[in-house]
Amino acid sequence: MKSADLLADAFGRIQEVVHSTVEGLPADDLGARLDDGANSIAWLVWHLTRIQDDHVADAAGQEQVWHSGGWGDRFELPFSRDATGYGQSGTQVGKVKAGGDLLLGYHDAVYEQTVRFVRGLDDAALDRVVDEVWSPPVTLGVRLISVISDDLQHAGQAAFVRGTLERR
Template sequence: MNTADVLADMFGRIQESVHEVVEGLSEDDLGVRLDDGANSIAWLVWHLARVQDDHVADAAGLEQVWTAQGWAGRFGLPFADAETGYGQSAAQVARVRAGAALLTGYYDAVHEQTLGFVGGLDDASLDRVVDEAWSPPVTLGVRLISVIGDDLQHAGQAAFARGALERR
């Protein structure tokens, strides 16, 4: 297994989790929050897709799928196109409403762009600095690991929320 294979496998696991967590749930179910300060499944999946889209597109020098393929318009959220959900208030979280097909459609499009990028990577490419705003500067390898970790955490949170919803 090489670098590209490992990354493709990890992002594939995220895709599987996204599909599993939203499968069979209505838009109302996806919008349920366990309390007024909690994130909904819809918000968690939207957010993890937005972060992956934002970070991978930036590292690859590509336009985000969100804008390039018209997903921002399909979702119709009351946020700027650059919004990823980071630091949003509880009121903003509550405004993310979407059905399973919309959420998985967007994630799948992000996943496709991600695989197109990581498929050409080798070990040496992971050392390229992609963000000098941090000390030490962030390399591509660190950025991709960060995205994978963040996505898996949010997918796990969404799975937890689904389990709690199903026990109601």
Template sequence: MNTATILADAFERIKETVHGAVEGLSPDDLNARIDEGANSIAWLVWHLTRVQDDHLADAAGTEQVWFDEDWAARFELPFEEGATGYGQSGEEVGAVRVESAELLLGYHDAVHERSVGFVRGLDDKALDRVVDENWSPPVTLGVRLISVISDDLQHAGQAAFVRGSLKRR
């Protein structure tokens, strides 16, 4: 097994967890918050997908799927079009509302396909390339990919937890 295969497998696991958390839910369930300070499934999946889209597009030198395929217009969110959810307030989290599981999964699947296409073309040497010099030490592609995978799996797990909590109500 090579690095590209391992990375692609990690992104497949994110997709599986996201689908397990979202499929079959009503808009009410997707947008529900366990309490007023909690994240909804809609926000968690939108955020993890936005971060993946933003970070991998930057690393690949491509346009984000969010803009390239006009997902920003489809979501119609009430804040800056380039927002990824990082640092958002509870009020902003509550403003991420979706009308269907298909919308969330459509965007996630489009980002997933582009992400997997990118990582399948990588070799070990590519992982050493610096992609962000705003940190000390500078961030390499390998570190960025692991950061995205880690963050995405945590948020996907949180979405699965929220789903389970809602179903037990």
């Protein structure tokens, strides 16, 4: 198996968890928070998708789907145009309200752009430095694994919230 296939498989697993978590839930449940400091499913899915979109588009030299697909306008969030959710307060988390179709539409569009990009990579491309701010500098391979790790954690958190809501 090639590295590109492994990366595409990993992003596909994120998509599967996102779909199984979001599908069939009303917007009220997607926006529900277990307490005032907790993240909602809507925020978690929006955030993990924004991070994937932001980081992969930057590494690929592409425009973010958030901008090119008009998703920022559709979500109508009271944040800056480039907000990804990183470092947001509990109050800001509570402002992410979205239905399943919107969340999944955006996630699927980002997934498609991501997979098109990673399927075109060879192993040598994964060694390209994409961020020199860190020491050591971050390679494309490390950046993609970081996104996968972060996204899977947030997708798992969203699934946990769904399970908790269903047991109430």
